[in-house]
Amino acid sequence: MAGLLIQLHNIIFYAINIYSILLVIYILMSWVPASRETKFGILLGKIAEPYLGFFRKFIPPLGMIDISPIVALFALSLISRGIGQVFLMIFKAVLY
Numbered sequence: 853m854a855g856l857l858i859q860l861h862n863i864i865f866y867a868i869n870i871y872s873i874l875l876v877i878y879i880l881m882s883w884v885p886a887s888r889e890t891k892f893g894i895l896l897g898k899i900a901e902p903y904l905g906f907f908r909k910f911i912p913p914l915g916m917i918d919i920s921p922i923v924a925l926f927a928l929s930l931i932s933r934g935i936g937q938v939f940l941m942i943f944k945a946v947l948y
Contacts, residue, residue: 861939868932
């Protein structure tokens with residue numbers, strides 16, 4: 853049981869890390885607008901925009917600067933840590 857919990861935690865942790873990396877790539881692609889028109893850019897947009905769009909509803913751009921991706925990455929980091937704490941509590945309950 854404990855091994856299964858560890859594997860599940862690792863899968864979720866790596867999925868969140870991969871999604872964070874994809875978000876950073878998508879954010880950096882905004883510096884070169886033509887890159888978002890490629891097949892990879894369109895695919896990345898379909899993956900990243902639903903999550904980033906949620907934060908853009910609440911955080912308007914400050915002039916030419918959009919800080920919503922920073923808040924989105926920070927929220928994803930907090931979610932990852934929260935899931936880690938939940939798994940730690942479950943793991944301790946299973947062991948004792």
